[in-house]
Amino acid sequence: MAPPGHWILCAVAVPVLGICCTIFCLGLVTLLSLCSTHTTYSKPLVPSKKEILRGRLTAQIEGDFVVVLIGSAFTSWRSIPQALSTAMSMRQMLKELQDEPYAGFLGATSWLSNPSVSIQYWRSLEDLHRYARTPKRKHVGAWGRFNRYLKEAAAGQHSDKGMGIYHEAYQVHAGEYETVYSNVPPTGLGQFTQLVPIQDKRSTKPSKQRLPAQGPGALDPMACLEASSADQTPVS
Secondary structure (H helix, E strand, O other): OOOHHHHHHHHHHHHHHHHHHHHHHHHHHHHHHHHOOOEEEOOOOOOOOOOOEOOOEEEEOOOOEEEEEEEEEEOOHHHHHHHHHHHHHHHHHHHHHHHOOOOOEEEEEEEOOOOOEEEEEEOOHHHHHHHHHOOOOHHHHHHHHHHHHHHHHHOOOOOOOOEEEEEEEEEEOOOOOOOOEOOEOOOHHHHOOEEEEOOOHHHHOOHHHHOOOOOOOOOOHHHHHHHHHHHOOOOO
């Protein structure tokens, strides 16, 4: 017969082990459900993501638009709970934009990685900022929670400092972009805009001729690179 102390230890250890296993399983399921594969938000104009785009197609969009890259990264395993919370907040924001269409949001595709990335397409920076600053939208609350996390870490209230976020936003002027889709499923901007066959004679020319430098004083980066290489003195 086992000593009484063993029964007490088992009575305590079994529930604790069960709780730990439950938390681990919930975290794993949540992680896999977020983005086990890439996830597309908004309603693509191309009916099926399994459809292969034959020929050479390009995305056709009128006027300026904005491309946003946003995501999070962690450098410590202790930051995983905060990273999951941030990923879930991003998922909720994108679902909000998809389920309650907000003027200016074209669509987004997200991937789970470290760092994670969500590529979003907007009509303008004004539309993006309007959504980000509207109190009733989910972004304001999520941004406030992340700022509190940073302040608490800086004040030493917790030792978890390995979680961060990033974003980049690019305003693309009308006609100053290139998209080519050939023998691939609907991808990128091509999911959320009209696709048309490439029939322009420029399509057979090098990229630097298809996308000439625009604006007064604009420089051709390839020309600059070639000039820089020519000026370099070979090392004997």
